[in-house]
Amino acid sequence: MPTYDYLCQECGYEFERFQSITAKPIRKCPECGSNSVKRLIGCGSGVIFRGTGFYQTDYRTESYKKGQSRHKESSAQQKGEEKTDTAKTNQTDKTQSESKKKTA
Numbered sequence: 001m002p003t004y005d006y007l008c009q010e011c012g013y014e015f016e017r018f019q020s021i022t023a024k025p026i027r028k029c030p031e032c033g034s035n036s037v038k039r040l041i042g043c044g045s046g047v048i049f050r051g052t053g054f055y056q057t058d059y060r061t062e063s064y065k066k067g068q069s070r071h072k073e074s075s076a077q078q079k080g081e082e083k084t085d086t087a088k089t090n091q092t093d094k095t096q097s098e099s100k101k102k103t104a
């Protein structure tokens with residue numbers, strides 16, 4: 001028998017009830033007596049989501065992220081070095097050729 005979570009929209013009282021699936025959902029609040037109790041969904045399915053499948057995906061994404069970040073770091077460093085190097089050489093080349101032209 002599944003456990004159902006109920007929430008009273010009138011007074012905010014939350015409670016659980018063991019009920020068969022075919023049983024009618026409770027409407028009357030045991031706290032304030034009003035008929036504005038709603039059944040909350042997701043109690044039974046939450047157990048399924050906490051299964052082994054979740055851990056597998058978690059582990060996979062973590063290792064995947066680690067690999068990605070490592071790759072990103074190395075590639076970013078390489079790119080940065082390349083950029084500064086080429087910029088420097090370009091500048092020196094320009095100034096050298098310019099000064100050569102002027103002198104010549």
Ligand SMILES: [Zn+2]
Nearest residue numbers: 008011029032
């Ligand atoms: Zn209530």
